[in-house]
């Protein structure tokens with residue numbers, strides 16, 4: 046996939062909750078069209094807050110952008126509503142694999158398509174596209190999402206976002222609480238979309254091992270501030286960086302992915 050112009054950029058973003066608690070004190074990052082960017086950092090570093098800032102979700106959490114700018118597709122979107130951003134193709138999969146638990150897997154996917162106003166005829170090929178990407182979902186399509194496994198719920202949440210035909214897919218810790226094989230399957234599917242359709246992806250992860258394996262570039266947050274930005278390959282190979290910023294001790298990660 047050829048990497049083109051800047052699709053998203055955050056420049057010096059600062060954010061607070063309740064006008065008091067400072068969660069971000071200088072976040073800068075860039076996603077170019079066709080790129081996979083990993084946003085890394087320890088627990089509480091500010092990854093979720095940064096994603097909510099760029100997808101317009103902070104006000105719903107009594108959060109505010111106090112300084113800095115966010116530009117998406119050439120326009121300033123610093124205080125845009127989530128609905129406007131989704132219509133413009135910036136779609137986020139929230140942390141915790143949120144599904145409509147009582148709706149079937151297929152109805153969850155259809156909700157995603159309806160966001161873009163897709164009619165019945167247009168929905169079918171879109172559903173097929175998701176089932177090709179995640180064959181497990183085809184098997185489970187008539188099952189209530191709340192009765193499916195954690196991995197299937199994560200695939201449903203991602204599939205629902207993809208039904209909205211994003212240009213930039215933003216994911217918050219898709220690996221959380223999932224077995225390594227399931228995580229690998231999800232990242233492999235995302236990489237395939239990136240390669241075959243040119244989908245741009247920004248993924249926040251505590252599991253830096255898997256994220257760095259699939260990303261083109263990575264940005265590291267520490268206590269609300271960007272401390273490192275560079276090619277993922279460099280971060281993969283630099284043991285000193287991994288030890289200092291990403292919690293890797295000698296012999297591997299200090300905190301392995303949850304099974």
Ligand SMILES: Nc1ncnc2c1ncn2[C@@H]1O[C@H](COP(=O)(O)OP(=O)(O)OP(=O)(O)O)[C@@H](O)[C@H]1O
Nearest residue numbers: 062066068086087088089090091092093094095106
């Ligand atoms: N709704 C909220 N109200 C007040 N403070 C919050 C809120 N959400 C997060 N914070 C605080 O903002 C800081 C950054 O948290 P954030 O959740 O963005 O980090 P994170 O890197 O995503 O961590 P995790 O990996 O645990 O989700 C933390 O100090 C956290 O306690």
